[in-house]
Amino acid sequence: MEKVFIEPTRTTPLVNFDPDEGILEMKGRSSPENSIEFYQKVLDNLDEYAFSGGDQFTANIAFEYFNTSSSKCLFDVFKRLSKIEDSGKTITINWYYEEGDDDMMEAGEDYSDLLDLDFNFREIEED
Numbered sequence: 001m002e003k004v005f006i007e008p009t010r011t012t013p014l015v016n017f018d019p020d021e022g023i024l025e026m027k028g029r030s031s032p033e034n035s036i037e038f039y040q041k042v043l044d045n046l047d048e049y050a051f052s053g054g055d056q057f058t059a060n061i062a063f064e065y066f067n068t069s070s071s072k073c074l075f076d077v078f079k080r081l082s083k084i085e086d087s088g089k090t091i092t093i094n095w096y097y098e099e100g101d102d103d104m105m106e107a108g109e110d111y112s113d114l115l116d117l118d119f120n121f122r123e124i125e126e127d
Helices: 035-052 068-086 102-115
Strands: 004-006 014-018 023-030 056-066 090-098 119-124
Touching: 004 035, 014 035, 023 035, 023 068, 035 068, 056 068, 056 102, 068 090, 068 102, 090 102, 102 119
Parallel strands: 023 056, 056 090, 090 119
Antiparallel strands: 004 014, 014 023
């Protein structure tokens, strides 16, 4: 299991996965050319974390936009987090959305409902 840090670009989000700290941060816009390839390292590390990581894990998610293929990858990320929680670890998921962005808030609610995960919804001021 390794740290993953990806600088944000116009089409990809900031990704900061630190297994030692038990934290995953994803922030920005997600419409990479190949979403599966972009998110694969995060998914692989989350799989490994389920077996050998610490007792607590926090995910801070703050997207301005994500496309359909990214949405599927995010679903896979949350499935992995559910698996980590099922292994007895404590999971905290903070879903940040810009003030008035009902679509992004509802996207988080959908993930939460579909996977029976508790999300903390945090409205933030627009940049």
